[in-house]
Amino acid sequence: MVSTQQEERDLLYSMRALQVLVGSGIGLETSMHIIGRGGYGVISDDFADILTNLGRGARLEEELAKIHTRSKSTSYRRFINTLRNNVANDTDLLRSLEQQAEREEEERNDKMKEYIEVLSGLPTLMLTFGMLGPIIFGSVAVIPLMMSGDNPFIDMGTLSAAAGCFGPSLILSVIAMAFVGMRAHTQDPGV
Amino acid sequence: MKLILWDFYEDLSLSFILVLLVPIAIACSAGAIPGIIEHRRRRRLEEALPEILEAMSNSVGAGLGIEQALHEVSSTRRDETGSLMAQAMKRAKATTFNAALAEYALLTRSVMIQRVMNLLSAAIEQNAPLQEVTNSMSVEYDRLNKLVNMREKEMTGQSFLLIMLMCLLLPVIMGFMFGAFATGAGGAYFGNIHGWMITFHILASAVCVGVSGRMLGRMKQALWWAPFWGALSSLAYIETFAGVLAGLG
Numbered sequence A: 001m002v003s004t005q006q007e008e009r010d011l012l013y014s015m016r017a018l019q020v021l022v023g024s025g026i027g028l029e030t031s032m033h034i035i036g037r038g039g040y041g042v043i044s045d046d047f048a049d050i051l052t053n054l055g056r057g058a059r060l061e062e063e064l065a066k067i068h069t070r071s072k073s074t075s076y077r078r079f080i081n082t083l084r085n086n087v088a089n090d091t092d093l094l095r096s097l098e099q100q101a102e103r104e105e106e107e108r109n110d111k112m113k114e115y116i117e118v119l120s121g122l123p124t125l126m127l128t129f130g131m132l133g134p135i136i137f138g139s140v141a142v143i144p145l146m147m148s149g150d151n152p153f154i155d156m157g158t159l160s161a162a163a164g165c166f167g168p169s170l171i172l173s174v175i176a177m178a179f180v181g182m183r184a185h186t187q188d189p190g191v
Numbered sequence B: 001m002k003l004i005l006w007d008f009y010e011d012l013s014l015s016f017i018l019v020l021l022v023p024i025a026i027a028c029s030a031g032a033i034p035g036i037i038e039h040r041r042r043r044r045l046e047e048a049l050p051e052i053l054e055a056m057s058n059s060v061g062a063g064l065g066i067e068q069a070l071h072e073v074s075s076t077r078r079d080e081t082g083s084l085m086a087q088a089m090k091r092a093k094a095t096t097f098n099a100a101l102a103e104y105a106l107l108t109r110s111v112m113i114q115r116v117m118n119l120l121s122a123a124i125e126q127n128a129p130l131q132e133v134t135n136s137m138s139v140e141y142d143r144l145n146k147l148v149n150m151r152e153k154e155m156t157g158q159s160f161l162l163i164m165l166m167c168l169l170l171p172v173i174m175g176f177m178f179g180a181f182a183t184g185a186g187g188a189y190f191g192n193i194h195g196w197m198i199t200f201h202i203l204a205s206a207v208c209v210g211v212s213g214r215m216l217g218r219m220k221q222a223l224w225w226a227p228f229w230g231a232l233s234s235l236a237y238i239e240t241f242a243g244v245l246a247g248l249g
Helices: A004-009 A011-023 A028-036 A041-055 A060-070 A074-089 A093-119 A122-147 A156-164 A166-181 B002-012 B016-061 B066-076 B080-092 B097-108 B111-125 B130-181 B193-215 B219-223 B226-248
Strands: none
Touching (some): A122 A156, B002 B016, B002 B226, B016 B219, B080 B097
């Protein structure tokens, strides 16, 4: 399954590449073939698939429509739609690509700024989790010990069970830290 | 000195994981160095790309052929880009110009440069207006380089802070707290605390090294340092703990 992030990672580069190729007078199908040779991640794979199916007798418009339906990213869908419109209605592909690439570039810059802003608080947040985990779980583990004075319900078994929870709960803290740190991956602008 | 070393070995033997981790950390730290050198080399080549494309655009605009333009770039540049290009041009005499471009792209080991060279050969094959093509690519890759540098500049500080806080400050605080309050003298000693705390610090360090690498866009390269920071944070914890205990008498 391809994620939105994977689709968007090489989108701008492939748009610019297509712009250069089409601007050089190369036809859309040959340009797609050059991009399909590799180097543009998911987009290369999709284009290679399209060209394989074209060799089997499929129509380019329909193949682009299939990719349009299954893609998750809005920007990628827009890009495929531009190509489809060009095939169906012979629109000005170069101009559309130029406009879209500029828009995509602006979006990438905004995402980059947002990424820097979001991650600025990450070190302190992770430190908070890393410190609070052992303190809270450590305190919870010694509560039965503090209450054990004359309490007949708290025996040695209860005390050791409470102490035994301390270690696994630390692992839970690490898992929580990993979830917090996942933001560095999920919001990556792909630069 | 001998005594310090014996103390160090004794502290290490508190955890079997730590005994295994220290030699792994030394080996992995050595393994991380080629990655750093390669990254720097690749970035230098990528930084030079817009300049090369601009020079090529100017040369083509002045009426030179693309081959002559590249030859001029290779002869005027004294850096690694120049030497790699000269090497490729030298071989082009025996093969074709497109093969030389492909070889230069391969030698750089940079995806960015490989894309550019691929497009350039396609443009040459189709007799495209090369001055325009190289100029537009130069502008585009200049912008991209600026963005990559911005990320590097902004994120390096954050990533360093994350490592310092999690791999050094946290174990010192934890070592102090557990040394002062969770020992037999503190009244609440519960079991094999070091085993769990060392595992915690190793895992927390690995997570933080991974996250800090991801911030800079090179997680795989950063993970080579995970054993080193894991071992260092565990040792910082143990030494602080031992220091506090010694201080309490």
